[in-house]
Amino acid sequence: xxxxxxxxxxxxxxxxxxxxLGFIGVALLILAVLLYDVFSAGIKMLDWDFLxxxxxxxxxxxxxxxxLFGTLYIIALMIPITFIVGISTALYLEEYAPKNMLxxxxxxxxxxxxxxxxxxxxxxGLGILVRTLALxxxxxxxxxxxxxxxxxxxxxxxxxxxxSVPASLRNASYAMGANHWQTESKxxxxxxxxxxxxxxxxxxxxxxxxxxxLIMMGALTFVMFTPEHIxxxxxxxxxxxxxxxSLPKKEFELVAAAGSSVLLTVLxxxxxxxxxxxxxxxxxx
Amino acid sequence: MAEINKIExxxxxxxxxxxxxxxxxNLEIKENKVTALIGPSGCGKSTFLRTxxxxxxxxxxxxxxxxxxxxxxxxxxxxTDVVELRKKVGMVFQQPNPFPKxxxxxxxxxxxxxxxxxxxxxxxxxxRSLKGAALWDDVKDRLHESGLSISGGQQQRLCIARALxxxxxxxxxxxxxxxxxxxxxxxxxxxxxxxxxxxxxxxVTHSMQQAARVSDNTAFFLMGVLVEFDKTERIFENPSxxxxxxxxxxxxx
Numbered sequence: 451x452x453x454x455x456x457x458x459x460x461x462x463x464x465x466x467x468x469x470x471l472g473f474i475g476v477a478l479l480i481l482a483v484l485l486y487d488v489f490s491a492g493i494k495m496l497d498w499d500f501l502x503x504x505x506x507x508x509x510x511x512x513x514x515x516x517x518l519f520g521t522l523y524i525i526a527l528m529i530p531i532t533f534i535v536g537i538s539t540a541l542y543l544e545e546y547a548p549k550n551m552l553x554x555x556x557x558x559x560x561x562x563x564x565x566x567x568x569x570x571x572x573x574x575g576l577g578i579l580v581r582t583l584a585l586x587x588x589x590x591x592x593x594x595x596x597x598x599x600x601x602x603x604x605x606x607x608x609x610x611x612x613x614s615v616p617a618s619l620r621n622a623s624y625a626m627g628a629n630h631w632q633t634e635s636k637x638x639x640x641x642x643x644x645x646x647x648x649x650x651x652x653x654x655x656x657x658x659x660x661x662x663x664l665i666m667m668g669a670l671t672f673v674m675f676t677p678e679h680i681x682x683x684x685x686x687x688x689x690x691x692x693x694x695x696s697l698p699k700k701e702f703e704l705v706a707a708a709g710s711s712v713l714l715t716v717l718x719x720x721x722x723x724x725x726x727x728x729x730x731x732x733x734x735x
Numbered sequence: 736m737a738e739i740n741k742i743e744x745x746x747x748x749x750x751x752x753x754x755x756x757x758x759x760x761n762l763e764i765k766e767n768k769v770t771a772l773i774g775p776s777g778c779g780k781s782t783f784l785r786t787x788x789x790x791x792x793x794x795x796x797x798x799x800x801x802x803x804x805x806x807x808x809x810x811x812x813x814x815t816d817v818v819e820l821r822k823k824v825g826m827v828f829q830q831p832n833p834f835p836k837x838x839x840x841x842x843x844x845x846x847x848x849x850x851x852x853x854x855x856x857x858x859x860x861x862x863r864s865l866k867g868a869a870l871w872d873d874v875k876d877r878l879h880e881s882g883l884s885i886s887g888g889q890q891q892r893l894c895i896a897r898a899l900x901x902x903x904x905x906x907x908x909x910x911x912x913x914x915x916x917x918x919x920x921x922x923x924x925x926x927x928x929x930x931x932x933x934x935x936x937x938x939v940t941h942s943m944q945q946a947a948r949v950s951d952n953t954a955f956f957l958m959g960v961l962v963e964f965d966k967t968e969r970i971f972e973n974p975s976x977x978x979x980x981x982x983x984x985x986x987x988x
Contacts, residue, residue, distance in 0.1 A: 549795070618832035622894070625790060625828075626845040626901055627821035636848065641835055 485714070492711030495704045501712065504674045505690065509701035514709050517690035519676035520589070520669075521658060521716065524686060527593035528657060532604055535597075537639075537646060540608035545634060557609075564602035571599040572666025580667055587668040590680040595667050596660060600653040607649025611642040644728045651724035655717055661688040687713045741766040741905060741935040742787060747801035749779075749786055751794065755959060756782045760801070762954055762964045764905070769927060769936045771950035771967065773943060775987070778956040780939045784907050787937065788824040789817050805905075822849065825903035829910040831890035833882030833897070838865075838874050841882040841893055845901035860900050867933075868896035869926050888919025895926065906930065908938040912945065924949050943983055947971050955979045 503513025539560075547553040575595030585591040615638050623633040639646075664686055665671075671693040673685040687709060694706040742764035749757035757779045764770050764787075772780040785791045786803060789810060802809045810820050822845075833841050842861040851857060861878070865871040870892040874885065882893055891911060898906060908927075912920040927936060927949045940946050946953050947967060954964040955976075963970060963979045974980045981987055 616832070618828060618830055619834060621790065621793070621828060622832045622834065622897070623844070624793060625788065625821055625826035626848065626897070627818040628844075628848045629818060632848045636844070637834055 488707055488710045488714065491704055491707035492709075495708035496711055500708055505672055509699055509705050512694070512702070512705045514687060514690060514712055516673040516676060517685050517687040517709070518712060518716075520592075520673070520684040520686045521713075523589050523677050523680075523684065524593045524596060525654065525658060525720075527589065527680065528597050528600075529654065531593065531597045532601055532654070533650060536601055536604035536650070537608050539601075539605045540612055540646075541634060541639075543605075544609050544612045545630075545638065560602050560605050564606055566602075568599055568660055569662045569666055571595055572663030574598065575663060575667035586681065587670070587683045588681045589677045589684045591667060592664055592669055592684060592686070595663050596657040599660065599663055600657045603653040603656070604650055607653070608642070608646045611645035611649065612638060614645065615641045644731055647724060647728050647731070651721060655721060658686075658717060658720070659688055659713070661686075661692050664689060665692075687716070738768070739766040740764070741805070743802075743804040744786075745802040745804065747783075747786065747799070747803065749782055749791065749800075750798040752796040757786070758959045760961045762961060764935060764937055765952060766935050767931055767933075768951040769931050769938060769949050771946035771953045772937065772939045772956060773941075773946050773953060773982075774956035774962075775982070776941075777958075779959040780954075780956045781909055783956065784909055784937060784939050787905070787907055788821050788826055789815075790826065792817065822901045823903055824905040824907060825898035825901065826907045827891070827894050827898055827909065827911050830914050831887055831894055833890050833893050836882060837879045838882050838885070838893060839878040842896050842900050844897060849901060861896075864896040864900040865893075867899045867930070868892045869922065869929070870896055886919070888915050888922060891915060891919070891923060892926065895923075895930075903934065905935045905937065908936065910939050910941055913941055920945075943971075955982060957982070 500513050501518060502515055503511065504515050506512045543553065543557055543560075547556075572595060575591060575598070579585045579591040579594050580587060585594070619637050619641060620633055623637045628636070669689055670683055670685050671689055673683070675682075677684045691706050691709040691713065694702045694709060740763040744760050744762050744764075747757055747760040748755060760783060772783060774780050782791065786799060787805075787810075791797045791799070799811055801811075803811060805820070805824065808815070834844060836844070839861055842864050843857045846857060846860050851860070862871065862875075865874065870889060873889055874880075874893075877884075882890065885893065891914075895906075895911075912923045915923065924945065927938065930936060931951075938946075938949065950967045952965065953967045953970040955962045955970065955974075955978075957978055963974060963976045965975075970979060971983055974983065
């Protein structure tokens, strides 16, 4: 009887282990199929020329240079904007703001904003940035639109990271005679930074793949130049890919696959970099 | 040697919002002596300890009435520089709480925030503080390893070293050994005995044996009231209040 019960317990224990393993297997399999599908089709078109050529009406002459540069410019502008604004906001809300109804209201609404569909941000970008502020369909307007899109996610994840810093560390710092800012800058932020960076990079990655808000705000689809200035117009990789898939010529499917491969590679590089930074940073202690 | 009052507490009341946690506390902390605060959980001994370096300021809704006179000045005077106060009145907490930084950076934290940048000076302070906390020989070859990589007892001594690095005059200890094993506890107690030559120590403890072993004076708190305050041997051998006797003989608490 005892043995039977033991067997049953062990069975249940193993059962869940394999169920979870099964689910992760399914997720990995789907990812593998997807990546294989994209890269195996993409490889046929993918060469150095593809990266250095502009778009073309002819599939064999089409390249992704405009989108690649557009995306890189957008990221380069977005990273400082969202990092500074996002972390400052999270720090203020968690560490400085008085604990009252207004603070709670703001906090709640930032969490809500994180769930607003991206196309709404595109409309906001078009209405406020492109038209009212007359930024035009520029790199600046595009990166600000995407910044608005990802800021709520960055703020919420940074808030969580800051909240997870133990109170005992803050107390230790105050007890040494540190003031509020010293405690934040020397103890709270360094301790929370690895998690902050993780959330930050995930949010930026999401923005890189966004198409809808940029189309909505009027980024171009067919571009034969790279932006030189933050007020120049631009396109990004996902828009180019989207554009290629909608063209009638069958060969553009391969071009789109090649574009997707480049987009994914940029994402992998960024995520890898983030993992490296995070690992390097946290292993210092 | 004449005993000097390092801290004088006069008619101190402390409130968390409406709740009065301390009532009319009067006592003197003697210089270069160990003062133990004992009493059952929730009696206000830790709250009292935190009024001495104004750590209670960090809790919203706190209110203090009365005086805490440190070196002749009331620390609740509105002109008091809390940073200067906390430099002079250091604190060690119940759970060892080293920063997730290297051993060196943990000890150098205090001097650095108070503006010491020279490497040579910092090296000297770190070595002196770690020696003061009887930790130097254990860690001198791995100052750049994480403060979290050493044992719990060593972490607590690291926290003591960190507190010593800003050259305090008073050291507040909130149950510093309650999270440690007996061997590590004995080391902390030995250390307290050495430290009192240079520092004035106030220690909160749950263990009456510990209070009896390490302290010169003992204050017994009960429900926010200071029941009795006297020489430690008197408190343990011949208390004048029945409640003190009941507590130390283990009848409650």
